Structure formats: C-alpha cells, structure tokens
Amino acid sequence: DAGVIQSPRHEVTEMGQEVTLRCKPISGHDYLFWYRQTMMRGLELLIYFNNNVPIDDSGMPEDRFSAKMPNASFSTLKIQPSEPRDSAVYFCASSSTPGLAGEYNTGELFFGEGSRLTVL
Amino acid sequence: QQQVKQSPQSLIVQKGGISIINCAYENTAFDYFPWYQQFPGKGPALLIAIRPDVSEKKEGRFTISFNKSAKQFSLHIMDSQPGDSATYFCAGPRAGYALNFGKGTSLLVTP
Numbered sequence: 001d002a003g004v005i006q007s008p009r010h011e012v013t014e015m016g017q018e019v020t021l022r023c024k025p026i027s028g029h030d031y032l033f034w035y036r037q038t039m040m041r042g043l044e045l046l047i048y049f050n051n052n053v054p055i056d057d058s059g060m061p062e063d064r065f066s067a068k069m070p071n072a073s074f075s076t077l078k079i080q081p082s083e084p085r086d087s088a089v090y091f092c093a094s095s096s097t098p099g100l101a102g103e104y105n106t107g108e109l110f111f112g113e114g115s116r117l118t119v120l
Numbered sequence: 121q122q123q124v125k126q127s128p129q130s131l132i133v134q135k136g137g138i139s140i141i142n143c144a145y146e147n148t149a150f151d152y153f154p155w156y157q158q159f160p161g162k163g164p165a166l167l168i169a170i171r172p173d174v175s176e177k178k179e180g181r182f183t184i185s186f187n188k189s190a191k192q193f194s195l196h197i198m199d200s201q202p203g204d205s206a207t208y209f210c211a212g213p214r215a216g217y218a219l220n221f222g223k224g225t226s227l228l229v230t231p
Binding site: 004031033035042043045048056091093095097108109110111112113114 | 154161162163164165166169209214217218219220221222223224
C-alpha cells in the first residue's frame with residue numbers, strides 16, 4: 001500500500017483566500033483523522049471520521065474550518081477565509097478499528113507526510 | 121480528553137549514550153501507551169507501545185518502562201545513534217480511537 005497520501009505538500013497563500021487540503025487514507029481503514037502541528041501547540045486533533053461520518057469535531061478551531069469525507073478513499077479539510085495564524089503543518093492519518101470488543105485499543109495511526117500551509 | 125505531559129522538551133545525547141524521555145498521564149483508564157517518532161518533513165510513526173498489564177517492553181534498542189503507581193511511562197533508547205535524532209511523542213487515548221499527543225521531545229544524538 002502507498003500509505004496515506006496528502007496533497008498539496010506545500011501551500012502558500014494570501015490571507016483571505018480559500019485553502020483546500022486533501023487526503024487519501026490507506027485502503028480498508030475506517031478511521032480518518034486530521035491533525036495540525038505547530039511549534040507552540042504541538043499536534044492537535046482537529047476532527048476525525050469513522051466510516052465517513054464525522055465523530056468528533058471539537059478540535060476544529062473556528063467556523064472557518066470545515067472537513068468532509070464524501071467516500072472511504074477521500075477527505076478534504078477546507079479553510080475559508082485563511083488567516084496567518086492558520087499557518088501550520090496539517091496531517092491526515094488513518095487507522096482501522098481494533099479487534100473484537102475486549103481487545104485493547106491498538107492506537108496505531110498511520111500518518112501522511114503532511115501539508116505545510118503558509119498564509120501570508 | 122486524556123492529557124499527557126512529556127519531558128524534557130529537548131535532549132542532546134552523545135553517540136552510544138542512553139536517551140530517556142518521560143511521559144506523565146492523568147487518567148488511570150489508559151489501556152495503551154504508545155511512543156511515536158517523527159523525522160523532519162515526515163509524519164509521526166508508531167515506534168513502540170505497551171499495555172498497562174506489563175511493566176516493560178523492549179524492541180531492539182528501544183524500551184518502554186511503565187510505572188502505574190506514578191502514572192508515568194518512559195522511553196529509553198540504548199546505544200543512541202545519530203539516526204535516532206528525531207522528535208518523539210508520547211500519546212494517550214481519547215474518546216473513540218483518536219490520540220492526544222504530548223508536546224514532543226526533540227532528540228539530537230551527536231557523533
């Protein structure tokens with residue numbers, strides 16, 4: 001498998017512009033996560049999906065952020081309008097449901113290489 | 121949310137030395153204690169993980185030690201090598217199968 005694929009790898013845009021980040025999870029994985037990484041705040045969970053349904057979006061910072069997962073092989077994270085403080089590396093990760101009830105959470109997330117966003 | 125706090129923030133170790141990174145957690149309901157490794161320009165990747173029913177797990181030069189009473193788990197890198205220079209994150213579970221990550225420890229192994 002090619003792993004989690006993210007695009008674009010780098011994005012430079014001006015304040016106020018719309019930004020769309022894309023993610024293709026590992027085939028067969030039923031969980032998809034969007035994280036944001038900054039020096040100050042570290043790795044923050046923004047939102048995650050299970051079977052294409054958003055489960056927890058409490059980490060989405062503002063209404064300017066939205067995420068969709070129209071099918072099992074594609075997700076987008078959109079920022080509209082973008083602001084300089086949104087500059088960060090955005091990671092997509094996927095995982096599969098741990099085994100039968102009673103087994104511990106394996107917790108292994110497979111990350112993409114990230115999309116580095118710079119908002120001027 | 122499960123909060124984890126790791127230390128130190130950065131670490132410099134000579135080649136061949138032992139690197140030790142610590143992680144404290146809050147909730148005793150944790151059932152899984154992973155460490156992730158991240159190289160520059162890459163996403164984090166699972167390095168090693170431990171279950172709470174064992175006190176130690178070793179994989180090659182990497183060892184996790186778990187102290188339930190102190191609510192801490194630590195990562196030991198024996199015979200540290202320059203190729204181990206990376207950022208290391210501990211993590212704890214949150215609702216569902218997501219993870220909350222610590223702030224990270226930047227490790228530099230000097231030749």
